[in-house]
Structure formats: structure tokens, C-alpha cells
Amino acid sequence: EAEVAQSPRYKITEKSQAVAFWCDPISGHATLYWYRQILGQGPELLVQFQDESVVDDSQLPKDRFSAERLKGVDSTLKIQPAELGDSAMYLCASSPGLAGGLTGELFFGEGSRLTVL
């Protein structure tokens, strides 16, 4: 069964260091999402891609966060410099695009849990 792949599964870093997360969506899925989930809260959308284009990054802290999906396939989310408040689970999800909204075909990876010391 096709899955959304994320790495690393766990990351511990010191504040002011750089950190990067990688996501490989299900093959053929045009829409890719990155979410941040602080412990005890719901996921917050950071950035949404349609193919290689950003369609929503209104909640992305652009002074330290960046995201790219250069070939419209896999994606990288970077934080530089990391701060204590960035400790969270970073979730990636993908869908076929607007069809995902119509059919509910939208799936998540296992997430990357970040701890900033």
C-alpha cells in the first residue's frame, strides 16, 4: 500500500541550529501539506503546495522557516535557526489535488518529532 514517507522520525537539536525534514508523498499526488502540531493541540497548516507551487504559506514563520518542492514531488521543510518553541511534531500529508477534496483521498506520514534543547 502506498504511503507518505517522512524522515527523520525523531530529531533532537540545540537552539540556533538548523534542522530539515523531508517528505515523499504518495506517487501522483499533486497536493502536499506541512503541518506543525504542538503537544496537546491540533495540527496547524504551515504550507500547502500544488505541484511545485506554494498555494498557502500564510502561517509559515518566514523569518526562520522555509519549504520547497522543487520538482513537484518530494519536499523539504527547513528551520534555521531553531528555537525552543519549535519543539513539535511536523506532519506531512498528500492528496491527488482537488480530487482529494472530492474523494477524501488524503493521507499523512508518520511525522517527524522535533525536540529543541
Add this chain to the structure above:
Amino acid sequence: AQKITQTQPGMFVQEKEAVTLDCTYDTSDQSYGLFWYKQPSSGEMIFLIYQGSYDEQNATEGRYSLNFQKARKSANLVISASQLGDSAMYFCAIISYNTDKLIFGTGTRLQVFP
């Protein structure tokens, strides 16, 4: 704009009993979809059930059913015959058919006891 409200921070249910988790939503879209996800302590987001706004029948997936009341903007999840393994966080989410933007609620922690 879209918004999901889950008013129950925590729920308890006895094993084998049914439980309803509440979800209300607000959206300016005419066409949208509603999801429920389960998130165990390990952190992965597990898809449970989906309802499209044009679907007239309530969605069902095994022990899960979605009580969709469009006029009331309500999309409650019903879990029948609860099992100990159902203990987890449950999130309701809405997706716009126009933008594909997916927004989550704050979640409900369900605990199933023997």
C-alpha cells in the same frame, strides 16, 4: 474562511459502549469535505472516515459513522462498540473543494475503560 470547533476536550466511555464525538464547522465554501482522524500516542494521523458536502447519506466505515447535519453545520463521529484500542486523540477536519485547504479542530481525547 474555514473553522472547526470541537467542544469536548476529553471523553470517557466504557468498553463495548457507543460514544459520540462532537464537531461543528463554519465555512464560506459551498463545496467541502469533512474528515475524522485518530491520533494515538505514537503520533501518526490515521484516517477514519470522510463525508462530502453533497453526500446525502451519512458515511460509515466499520464501527465508525459520521452523523452529518448540513443545516446545523455538524459532523459528529459515532464509534460503536468501543474497544480499549480506541483510546486516542480524535480530530475533525474540513477541506475546501475550491482550494484543497485542510483545517483541523483542537481535538478530543477519548479514553476507553474496561
